[in-house]
Amino acid sequence: MKIRWNSGRYINIYEIETDPTNRDTLMGELRKNDPYVYDLRVESHRIELSYFYHINSKTIKRLGTNFFTSRIDFLQGATSFRFAHYLIRDERYWEAHEVLENQWQASTGIERATYQYIILLCVAGVHMQRGHSTIARNVIERANRLKICDTINNIDIASIKKKKLFDPFIPLNTLL
Secondary structure (H helix, E strand, O other): OOOOOOOOEEEEEEOOOOOHHHHHHHHHHHHHHOOOEEEEEEOOOOEEEEEEOOOOHHHHHHHOOOOEEEEHHHHHHOOOHHHHHHHHHOOOHHHHHHHHHHHHHHOOHHHHHHHHHHHHHHHHHHHHHOOOHHHHHHHHHHHHOOOOOOEEOOEEHHHHHHHHHHOOOOOHHHOO
């Protein structure tokens, strides 16, 4: 397993409900006041903020206290599919894709393509959280062209693929 060390990258999770259409405005406001912020994703019941090293007092004042912080280097070292599954069910697609990359790199053949399929669905979920539905659709279409296993780690991947072919925008967390 290859671990990519990226010290200083973090994700804060905030229990803030916001309209996803306000994502770009909020991101612009945060970036204007805090050069360490580099991404914002809007989930159904909270937001995720990615940043380098630390966030400043203006960001803390704007968003309040986060309830959870994740270190990217920790996620890149995780290898548990169950942990990735938990993250997906919790709409934490960015984190899940980081965890799944180790399994993808360690696998071969159709199993590798199956992990790639799940990772691409996570990537599409991240794009949906950013409000980029066209990019999300393109990523899902690319994923659906992969030849994959019917099941992996007791997950019915064939059923997920069938549902994604019918409705690409059905949230991944509802399919697992």
